[in-house]
Amino acid sequence: MIELGKYASTVLMAYGVSLALLAGLIWQTVSASKRARRALEAQERDG
Incomplete structure (x- = not known):
């Protein structure tokens, strides 16, 4: 692993949040996407 020195916790926390x-x-x-697909299928079916 890369040596991060005294900033290791800050850098790892930033990676975790990201x-x-x-x-x-x-x-x-x-x-x-799933919600839109279901709505479109319902619209086409009822249409």
Whole structure:
């Protein structure tokens, strides 16, 4: 692992927060896509 010195905890915390935010954005995008697809299928079916 890269030697981070006295800033190791800060850097690792920043990486952790960044990964968590990225995972949240991916989850939100996939969720919105599924919701939109279901709405479109319902609209086409009832249409």
